Amino acid sequence: MLYAHPQGHVFYRSMNHPRPMIAYGQGIYLYDESGKRYIDGSGGPLVVNVGHGRTEIVEAMTRQAQAAAYVHATMFTSEPLEQYAAALAEMVPLSEPRFYFLSSGSEVVEGAIKLARQIQMARGQERRHIILSRWNSYHGMTLGALAVSGRPGLRSPYLNMLRDVPHIPTPYIYRFPLSGEELAGRLEEAILAHGAEYVAAFIAEPISGASLGAALPPDDYWPRIRAICDRYGVLLIADEVLVGLGRTGTMWAMEHWATTPDILVTSKGSAGGYFPLGFIAARGADVEQVRAALGDFNHGGTFSHHAVGAAAGLATLGILQREKLVENSAAMGRLMGARLREALAEHPHVGDIRGRGLFWGVELVEDRDTKQPFPKKQNVAHQIVDRAFELGLIIYYSVGCVDGVNGDVVMLGPPLITNAAQLEEMVALLAEAIRAELGD
Numbered sequence: 001m002l003y004a005h006p007q008g009h010v011f012y013r014s015m016n017h018p019r020p021m022i023a024y025g026q027g028i029y030l031y032d033e034s035g036k037r038y039i040d041g042s043g044g045p046l047v048v049n050v051g052h053g054r055t056e057i058v059e060a061m062t063r064q065a066q067a068a069a070y071v072h073a074t075m076f077t078s079e080p081l082e083q084y085a086a087a088l089a090e091m092v093p094l095s096e097p098r099f100y101f102l103s104s105g106s107e108v109v110e111g112a113i114k115l116a117r118q119i120q121m122a123r124g125q126e127r128r129h130i131i132l133s134r135w136n137s138y139h140g141m142t143l144g145a146l147a148v149s150g151r152p153g154l155r156s157p158y159l160n161m162l163r164d165v166p167h168i169p170t171p172y173i174y175r176f177p178l179s180g181e182e183l184a185g186r187l188e189e190a191i192l193a194h195g196a197e198y199v200a201a202f203i204a205e206p207i208s209g210a211s212l213g214a215a216l217p218p219d220d221y222w223p224r225i226r227a228i229c230d231r232y233g234v235l236l237i238a239d240e241v242l243v244g245l246g247r248t249g250t251m252w253a254m255e256h257w258a259t260t261p262d263i264l265v266t267s268k269g270s271a272g273g274y275f276p277l278g279f280i281a282a283r284g285a286d287v288e289q290v291r292a293a294l295g296d297f298n299h300g301g302t303f304s305h306h307a308v309g310a311a312a313g314l315a316t317l318g319i320l321q322r323e324k325l326v327e328n329s330a331a332m333g334r335l336m337g338a339r340l341r342e343a344l345a346e347h348p349h350v351g352d353i354r355g356r357g358l359f360w361g362v363e364l365v366e367d368r369d370t371k372q373p374f375p376k377k378q379n380v381a382h383q384i385v386d387r388a389f390e391l392g393l394i395i396y397y398s399v400g401c402v403d404g405v406n407g408d409v410v411m412l413g414p415p416l417i418t419n420a421a422q423l424e425e426m427v428a429l430l431a432e433a434i435r436a437e438l439g440d
Protein backbone atom coordinates (compact mmCIF):
# COMPACT_ATOMS: atom_id res chain seq x y z
CA MET A 1 0.00 0.00 0.00
CA LEU A 2 1.60 3.25 -1.09
CA TYR A 3 -0.81 6.15 -0.94
CA ALA A 4 -2.44 5.60 2.42
CA HIS A 5 -5.44 7.65 1.46
CA PRO A 6 -5.48 8.32 -2.27
CA GLN A 7 -8.88 9.91 -1.80
CA GLY A 8 -7.67 11.96 1.17
CA HIS A 9 -7.51 15.73 1.44
CA VAL A 10 -3.93 16.32 2.56
CA PHE A 11 -1.29 17.80 0.30
CA TYR A 12 2.41 17.59 0.98
CA ARG A 13 5.69 19.17 -0.04
CA SER A 14 6.69 16.23 -2.21
CA MET A 15 3.49 15.87 -4.14
CA ASN A 16 4.55 12.88 -6.20
CA HIS A 17 5.89 10.82 -3.38
CA PRO A 18 3.79 8.02 -1.94
CA ARG A 19 3.85 7.39 1.79
CA PRO A 20 2.61 4.52 3.95
CA MET A 21 0.47 5.00 7.06
CA ILE A 22 2.49 4.99 10.28
CA ALA A 23 1.28 2.68 13.05
CA TYR A 24 3.77 3.25 15.88
CA GLY A 25 7.39 3.73 16.83
CA GLN A 26 9.63 2.21 19.48
CA GLY A 27 13.28 3.08 20.10
CA ILE A 28 15.03 3.58 16.77
CA TYR A 29 12.27 1.74 14.88
CA LEU A 30 9.05 2.75 13.15
CA TYR A 31 6.32 0.32 12.07
CA ASP A 32 3.77 0.99 9.36
CA GLU A 33 0.19 -0.23 9.18
CA SER A 34 1.23 -3.37 7.32
CA GLY A 35 3.68 -4.26 10.11
CA LYS A 36 6.79 -3.40 8.10
CA ARG A 37 9.70 -2.22 10.27
CA TYR A 38 11.90 0.75 9.39
CA ILE A 39 15.11 1.78 11.14
CA ASP A 40 14.77 5.52 11.68
CA GLY A 41 18.28 6.20 10.47
CA SER A 42 17.78 9.94 10.25
CA GLY A 43 15.00 10.65 12.75
CA GLY A 44 13.11 12.17 9.79
CA PRO A 45 15.17 15.33 9.26
CA LEU A 46 17.41 14.80 12.33
CA VAL A 47 14.68 15.20 14.95
CA VAL A 48 14.27 11.99 16.93
CA ASN A 49 17.11 12.39 19.44
CA VAL A 50 15.90 10.16 22.27
CA GLY A 51 13.98 7.58 20.26
CA HIS A 52 10.32 6.77 19.71
CA GLY A 53 7.82 5.66 22.35
CA ARG A 54 9.38 7.38 25.38
CA THR A 55 6.51 7.25 27.85
CA GLU A 56 8.36 9.55 30.24
CA ILE A 57 8.00 12.41 27.75
CA VAL A 58 4.40 11.55 26.97
CA GLU A 59 3.57 11.50 30.68
CA ALA A 60 5.22 14.86 31.33
CA MET A 61 3.26 16.37 28.44
CA THR A 62 0.04 14.76 29.63
CA ARG A 63 0.50 16.09 33.18
CA GLN A 64 0.95 19.63 31.89
CA ALA A 65 -1.87 19.36 29.33
CA GLN A 66 -4.21 18.23 32.07
CA ALA A 67 -3.08 20.99 34.43
CA ALA A 68 -3.20 23.81 31.86
CA ALA A 69 -2.70 22.97 28.22
CA TYR A 70 -2.39 26.54 27.03
CA VAL A 71 -1.71 29.91 28.55
CA HIS A 72 -0.52 32.92 26.62
CA ALA A 73 3.04 34.02 27.26
CA THR A 74 1.98 37.62 27.77
CA MET A 75 -0.16 36.54 30.73
CA PHE A 76 1.41 33.59 32.55
CA THR A 77 4.57 31.64 33.01
CA SER A 78 4.48 27.92 33.88
CA GLU A 79 6.44 25.56 36.09
CA PRO A 80 7.89 23.39 33.27
CA LEU A 81 8.89 26.51 31.33
CA GLU A 82 10.83 27.98 34.24
CA GLN A 83 12.41 24.61 35.08
CA TYR A 84 13.37 23.94 31.48
CA ALA A 85 15.00 27.36 31.11
CA ALA A 86 16.87 26.86 34.41
CA ALA A 87 18.13 23.45 33.25
CA LEU A 88 19.20 24.87 29.89
CA ALA A 89 21.00 27.74 31.60
CA GLU A 90 23.40 25.16 33.04
CA MET A 91 24.36 23.92 29.63
CA VAL A 92 24.38 26.87 27.25
CA PRO A 93 27.78 28.61 27.13
CA LEU A 94 26.39 32.17 27.27
CA SER A 95 26.71 34.17 30.46
CA GLU A 96 23.49 34.36 32.49
CA PRO A 97 21.54 33.09 29.47
CA ARG A 98 17.91 33.85 28.75
CA PHE A 99 15.70 31.72 26.50
CA TYR A 100 12.86 32.53 24.14
CA PHE A 101 10.78 29.50 23.14
CA LEU A 102 9.09 29.02 19.77
CA SER A 103 7.79 26.14 17.67
CA SER A 104 10.26 25.53 14.84
CA GLY A 105 13.71 26.16 13.47
CA SER A 106 12.41 28.76 11.03
CA GLU A 107 10.77 30.67 13.87
CA VAL A 108 13.83 30.71 16.10
CA VAL A 109 15.94 31.91 13.16
CA GLU A 110 13.44 34.71 12.44
CA GLY A 111 13.45 35.58 16.13
CA ALA A 112 17.25 35.54 16.37
CA ILE A 113 17.59 37.89 13.41
CA LYS A 114 15.15 40.31 15.00
CA LEU A 115 16.80 39.97 18.40
CA ALA A 116 20.21 40.75 16.85
CA ARG A 117 18.71 43.90 15.31
CA GLN A 118 17.16 44.90 18.62
CA ILE A 119 20.39 44.26 20.57
CA GLN A 120 22.20 46.53 18.11
CA MET A 121 19.49 49.20 18.51
CA ALA A 122 19.70 48.93 22.29
CA ARG A 123 23.46 49.45 22.01
CA GLY A 124 22.83 52.67 20.11
CA GLN A 125 23.86 51.07 16.81
CA GLU A 126 20.67 52.10 15.04
CA ARG A 127 22.16 51.78 11.54
CA ARG A 128 23.08 48.11 11.92
CA HIS A 129 20.44 46.10 10.10
CA ILE A 130 22.27 43.90 7.56
CA ILE A 131 22.42 40.19 8.33
CA LEU A 132 25.24 38.33 6.56
CA SER A 133 24.96 34.61 5.85
CA ARG A 134 26.42 31.85 3.68
CA TRP A 135 25.69 29.95 0.48
CA ASN A 136 24.96 26.24 0.79
CA SER A 137 23.05 26.83 3.99
CA TYR A 138 19.51 26.37 5.20
CA HIS A 139 17.90 28.44 7.94
CA GLY A 140 14.19 27.97 7.35
CA MET A 141 11.07 28.22 5.24
CA THR A 142 9.69 31.64 6.25
CA LEU A 143 10.67 34.56 4.03
CA GLY A 144 13.16 36.07 6.49
CA ALA A 145 14.83 32.74 7.24
CA LEU A 146 14.76 31.84 3.53
CA ALA A 147 16.42 35.16 2.68
CA VAL A 148 19.43 34.27 4.85
CA SER A 149 19.41 30.68 3.53
CA GLY A 150 21.75 29.81 0.70
CA ARG A 151 19.86 27.12 -1.21
CA PRO A 152 19.09 28.43 -4.73
CA GLY A 153 16.60 25.65 -5.47
CA LEU A 154 14.45 26.53 -2.47
CA ARG A 155 14.74 30.28 -2.98
CA SER A 156 14.10 30.51 -6.71
CA PRO A 157 10.28 30.83 -6.85
CA TYR A 158 10.40 33.62 -4.26
CA LEU A 159 13.52 35.52 -5.28
CA ASN A 160 11.83 38.85 -5.86
CA MET A 161 10.05 38.55 -2.53
CA LEU A 162 13.25 37.96 -0.55
CA ARG A 163 15.36 40.65 1.06
CA ASP A 164 18.72 40.88 -0.64
CA VAL A 165 21.04 39.30 1.92
CA PRO A 166 24.80 39.14 1.24
CA HIS A 167 26.01 35.52 1.25
CA ILE A 168 29.60 34.31 1.61
CA PRO A 169 30.91 30.81 0.78
CA THR A 170 30.50 27.97 3.27
CA PRO A 171 33.45 25.69 4.06
CA TYR A 172 33.16 22.77 1.61
CA ILE A 173 36.62 21.34 1.74
CA TYR A 174 35.94 18.32 -0.49
CA ARG A 175 35.37 20.62 -3.47
CA PHE A 176 37.00 23.88 -2.37
CA PRO A 177 40.09 23.12 -0.28
CA LEU A 178 40.46 26.64 1.13
CA SER A 179 42.13 27.42 4.44
CA GLY A 180 40.28 28.69 7.49
CA GLU A 181 41.99 32.02 7.00
CA GLU A 182 40.83 32.31 3.38
CA LEU A 183 37.26 31.30 4.24
CA ALA A 184 36.96 33.56 7.27
CA GLY A 185 38.52 36.36 5.21
CA ARG A 186 35.40 36.33 3.05
CA LEU A 187 33.38 37.44 6.05
CA GLU A 188 35.70 40.36 6.69
CA GLU A 189 35.49 41.35 3.01
CA ALA A 190 31.70 41.25 3.13
CA ILE A 191 31.56 43.32 6.31
CA LEU A 192 33.85 45.95 4.80
CA ALA A 193 32.03 45.93 1.46
CA HIS A 194 28.70 46.69 3.12
CA GLY A 195 30.09 49.00 5.80
CA ALA A 196 30.66 47.57 9.27
CA GLU A 197 28.42 50.24 10.76
CA TYR A 198 25.46 48.71 8.87
CA VAL A 199 26.06 45.06 9.71
CA ALA A 200 24.03 43.65 12.61
CA ALA A 201 24.92 39.96 12.58
CA PHE A 202 26.36 36.96 10.79
CA ILE A 203 24.32 33.75 10.89
CA ALA A 204 25.73 30.31 10.08
CA GLU A 205 25.48 26.61 10.85
CA PRO A 206 28.55 25.49 12.88
CA ILE A 207 28.64 22.24 10.89
CA SER A 208 26.75 22.38 7.61
CA GLY A 209 23.45 20.60 7.96
CA ALA A 210 21.10 19.46 5.26
CA SER A 211 22.61 21.61 2.48
CA LEU A 212 26.07 20.03 2.50
CA GLY A 213 25.53 16.91 4.57
CA ALA A 214 27.79 17.36 7.59
CA ALA A 215 30.62 19.29 5.91
CA LEU A 216 33.11 20.39 8.57
CA PRO A 217 35.07 23.66 8.51
CA PRO A 218 38.86 23.86 8.92
CA ASP A 219 39.82 23.86 12.61
CA ASP A 220 40.74 27.53 12.73
CA TYR A 221 37.60 28.72 10.90
CA TRP A 222 35.30 29.43 13.85
CA PRO A 223 37.90 31.10 16.08
CA ARG A 224 38.77 33.37 13.15
CA ILE A 225 35.10 34.15 12.47
CA ARG A 226 34.62 34.97 16.15
CA ALA A 227 37.59 37.37 16.08
CA ILE A 228 36.29 39.12 12.94
CA CYS A 229 32.80 39.55 14.43
CA ASP A 230 34.35 41.03 17.58
CA ARG A 231 36.58 43.36 15.57
CA TYR A 232 33.61 44.88 13.74
CA GLY A 233 30.90 44.72 16.43
CA VAL A 234 28.95 42.11 14.43
CA LEU A 235 26.85 39.61 16.42
CA LEU A 236 27.50 35.93 15.71
CA ILE A 237 24.36 33.80 15.51
CA ALA A 238 25.03 30.05 15.66
CA ASP A 239 22.22 28.15 13.96
CA GLU A 240 22.35 24.89 15.91
CA VAL A 241 18.82 23.93 14.87
CA LEU A 242 20.12 20.66 13.43
CA VAL A 243 23.53 20.14 15.02
CA GLY A 244 22.75 21.23 18.60
CA LEU A 245 21.88 19.16 21.67
CA GLY A 246 24.38 16.37 21.23
CA ARG A 247 23.90 15.57 17.57
CA THR A 248 27.60 15.95 16.71
CA GLY A 249 29.01 14.46 19.91
CA THR A 250 29.18 17.64 22.00
CA MET A 251 26.21 19.44 23.49
CA TRP A 252 26.73 22.31 21.02
CA ALA A 253 28.60 21.94 17.74
CA MET A 254 30.46 25.21 18.38
CA GLU A 255 32.17 23.48 21.32
CA HIS A 256 34.31 21.52 18.85
CA TRP A 257 36.14 24.78 18.22
CA ALA A 258 35.77 26.30 21.69
CA THR A 259 33.86 29.19 20.14
CA THR A 260 30.97 30.97 21.83
CA PRO A 261 28.36 32.72 19.71
CA ASP A 262 26.40 35.79 20.82
CA ILE A 263 23.06 34.17 20.04
CA LEU A 264 22.40 30.45 19.71
CA VAL A 265 19.28 28.85 18.25
CA THR A 266 18.24 25.24 18.24
CA SER A 267 15.08 23.28 17.53
CA LYS A 268 14.79 19.88 15.84
CA GLY A 269 15.81 17.50 18.63
CA SER A 270 14.93 19.73 21.57
CA ALA A 271 11.70 17.89 22.33
CA GLY A 272 12.72 14.76 20.44
CA GLY A 273 9.86 15.18 17.96
CA TYR A 274 7.21 14.88 20.69
CA PHE A 275 6.36 18.56 20.38
CA PRO A 276 7.31 21.24 17.83
CA LEU A 277 9.82 23.19 19.90
CA GLY A 278 12.85 25.42 19.52
CA PHE A 279 14.51 28.23 21.38
CA ILE A 280 16.69 31.28 21.08
CA ALA A 281 19.44 31.63 23.71
CA ALA A 282 21.02 35.01 24.37
CA ARG A 283 23.26 36.55 27.02
CA GLY A 284 21.37 37.93 30.00
CA ALA A 285 23.14 41.28 29.67
CA ASP A 286 22.02 41.69 26.06
CA VAL A 287 18.41 40.84 26.87
CA GLU A 288 18.52 43.22 29.82
CA GLN A 289 19.89 45.97 27.59
CA VAL A 290 17.02 45.46 25.15
CA ARG A 291 14.58 45.66 28.06
CA ALA A 292 16.19 48.79 29.47
CA ALA A 293 16.57 50.62 26.15
CA LEU A 294 13.58 49.44 24.13
CA GLY A 295 11.12 48.12 26.70
CA ASP A 296 10.13 44.97 24.80
CA PHE A 297 11.47 42.39 22.39
CA ASN A 298 9.25 43.29 19.48
CA HIS A 299 8.41 39.75 18.44
CA GLY A 300 5.71 37.42 19.67
CA GLY A 301 3.66 34.41 18.68
CA THR A 302 0.51 32.70 19.83
CA PHE A 303 2.31 29.45 20.63
CA SER A 304 5.55 30.84 22.05
CA HIS A 305 6.70 29.59 25.49
CA HIS A 306 4.24 26.71 25.31
CA ALA A 307 3.87 24.95 28.65
CA VAL A 308 3.32 21.48 27.14
CA GLY A 309 6.27 22.03 24.81
CA ALA A 310 8.44 23.01 27.77
CA ALA A 311 7.36 19.85 29.62
CA ALA A 312 8.37 17.81 26.56
CA GLY A 313 11.68 19.67 26.24
CA LEU A 314 12.51 19.25 29.91
CA ALA A 315 11.76 15.51 29.86
CA THR A 316 13.81 15.09 26.67
CA LEU A 317 16.74 16.94 28.21
CA GLY A 318 16.47 14.73 31.31
CA ILE A 319 16.79 11.61 29.15
CA LEU A 320 19.70 13.12 27.20
CA GLN A 321 21.60 13.73 30.44
CA ARG A 322 20.64 10.61 32.38
CA GLU A 323 21.39 8.24 29.50
CA LYS A 324 24.58 10.12 28.58
CA LEU A 325 23.44 10.43 25.00
CA VAL A 326 25.88 13.18 24.07
CA GLU A 327 28.71 10.84 25.02
CA ASN A 328 27.00 8.02 23.12
CA SER A 329 26.71 10.26 20.07
CA ALA A 330 30.48 10.91 20.19
CA ALA A 331 31.38 7.22 20.66
CA MET A 332 28.88 5.87 18.12
CA GLY A 333 29.86 8.65 15.74
CA ARG A 334 33.45 7.43 15.66
CA LEU A 335 32.18 3.93 14.91
CA MET A 336 29.81 5.20 12.26
CA GLY A 337 32.61 7.06 10.49
CA ALA A 338 34.80 3.95 10.55
CA ARG A 339 32.05 1.63 9.32
CA LEU A 340 30.92 3.99 6.56
CA ARG A 341 34.49 4.23 5.32
CA GLU A 342 34.96 0.44 5.44
CA ALA A 343 31.74 -0.12 3.54
CA LEU A 344 31.85 2.72 1.04
CA ALA A 345 35.20 4.51 0.78
CA GLU A 346 36.24 2.45 -2.25
CA HIS A 347 32.91 2.64 -4.03
CA PRO A 348 33.41 4.20 -7.49
CA HIS A 349 30.54 6.64 -6.96
CA VAL A 350 31.26 7.70 -3.41
CA GLY A 351 33.17 10.97 -3.51
CA ASP A 352 33.28 11.95 0.15
CA ILE A 353 32.27 10.60 3.55
CA ARG A 354 32.11 13.26 6.24
CA GLY A 355 30.59 13.92 9.62
CA ARG A 356 30.89 14.20 13.36
CA GLY A 357 28.99 12.47 16.17
CA LEU A 358 25.81 10.86 14.88
CA PHE A 359 25.53 13.02 11.79
CA TRP A 360 27.19 11.72 8.61
CA GLY A 361 26.92 12.56 4.93
CA VAL A 362 27.96 10.57 1.86
CA GLU A 363 28.42 12.63 -1.30
CA LEU A 364 27.78 10.69 -4.50
CA VAL A 365 29.54 11.53 -7.73
CA GLU A 366 29.47 10.27 -11.29
CA ASP A 367 33.26 10.34 -11.49
CA ARG A 368 35.49 10.14 -8.42
CA ASP A 369 38.58 11.54 -10.14
CA THR A 370 36.95 14.69 -11.50
CA LYS A 371 34.30 14.90 -8.71
CA GLN A 372 31.76 15.37 -11.50
CA PRO A 373 28.28 15.16 -9.94
CA PHE A 374 25.47 13.10 -11.40
CA PRO A 375 23.09 15.16 -13.54
CA LYS A 376 20.09 16.29 -11.49
CA LYS A 377 17.65 14.52 -13.79
CA GLN A 378 19.10 11.20 -12.67
CA ASN A 379 17.70 11.89 -9.18
CA VAL A 380 20.41 9.79 -7.58
CA ALA A 381 19.96 10.82 -3.94
CA HIS A 382 16.23 10.42 -4.20
CA GLN A 383 16.54 6.95 -5.73
CA ILE A 384 18.83 5.85 -2.91
CA VAL A 385 16.45 7.24 -0.29
CA ASP A 386 13.59 5.31 -1.90
CA ARG A 387 15.62 2.14 -2.17
CA ALA A 388 16.71 2.39 1.47
CA PHE A 389 13.08 2.97 2.49
CA GLU A 390 12.12 -0.22 0.64
CA LEU A 391 14.89 -2.02 2.50
CA GLY A 392 13.55 -0.68 5.79
CA LEU A 393 16.01 2.15 6.44
CA ILE A 394 15.04 5.82 6.65
CA ILE A 395 17.79 8.23 5.58
CA TYR A 396 17.89 11.95 4.77
CA TYR A 397 19.16 13.55 1.58
CA SER A 398 19.98 16.77 -0.13
CA VAL A 399 20.46 17.87 -3.74
CA GLY A 400 22.16 20.87 -5.30
CA CYS A 401 25.30 21.10 -3.16
CA VAL A 402 27.64 21.53 -6.15
CA ASP A 403 26.03 24.42 -8.00
CA GLY A 404 22.56 24.85 -6.55
CA VAL A 405 21.14 22.27 -8.97
CA ASN A 406 23.43 19.23 -9.17
CA GLY A 407 25.06 17.34 -6.34
CA ASP A 408 23.72 14.44 -4.28
CA VAL A 409 24.26 13.76 -0.61
CA VAL A 410 22.62 11.08 1.51
CA MET A 411 22.76 11.37 5.29
CA LEU A 412 22.51 9.32 8.44
CA GLY A 413 21.47 10.99 11.70
CA PRO A 414 19.82 8.33 13.86
CA PRO A 415 18.47 8.72 17.40
CA LEU A 416 21.29 9.33 19.89
CA ILE A 417 20.28 6.11 21.70
CA THR A 418 21.60 4.02 18.77
CA ASN A 419 23.90 1.15 19.80
CA ALA A 420 26.75 -0.47 17.90
CA ALA A 421 24.75 -3.42 16.50
CA GLN A 422 21.98 -1.12 15.25
CA LEU A 423 24.54 1.17 13.72
CA GLU A 424 26.18 -1.72 11.83
CA GLU A 425 22.79 -2.69 10.42
CA MET A 426 22.12 0.90 9.29
CA VAL A 427 25.45 1.18 7.51
CA ALA A 428 24.99 -2.23 5.86
CA LEU A 429 21.52 -1.23 4.59
CA LEU A 430 22.75 2.13 3.34
CA ALA A 431 25.61 0.43 1.47
CA GLU A 432 23.12 -2.07 0.03
CA ALA A 433 20.85 0.75 -1.16
CA ILE A 434 23.77 2.58 -2.78
CA ARG A 435 24.99 -0.60 -4.50
CA ALA A 436 21.49 -1.46 -5.65
CA GLU A 437 21.16 1.96 -7.35
CA LEU A 438 24.73 2.63 -8.49
CA GLY A 439 26.26 -0.83 -8.84
CA ASP A 440 29.32 -2.22 -7.04
Ligand code: PLP
Binds near residue numbers: 109
Ligand atom coordinates in the same frame (compact mmCIF):
# COMPACT_ATOMS: atom_id res chain seq x y z
N1 PLP B 1 18.06 25.91 10.54
C1 PLP B 1 18.64 24.76 10.20
C2 PLP B 1 20.13 24.61 10.34
C3 PLP B 1 17.88 23.69 9.70
O1 PLP B 1 18.48 22.55 9.34
C4 PLP B 1 16.48 23.87 9.57
C5 PLP B 1 15.64 22.80 9.03
O2 PLP B 1 16.08 21.89 8.39
C6 PLP B 1 15.92 25.10 9.94
C7 PLP B 1 16.72 26.09 10.43
C8 PLP B 1 14.44 25.30 9.84
O3 PLP B 1 13.79 24.51 10.78
P1 PLP B 1 12.25 24.10 10.62
O4 PLP B 1 12.17 23.16 9.48
O5 PLP B 1 11.94 23.45 11.94
O6 PLP B 1 11.47 25.35 10.45
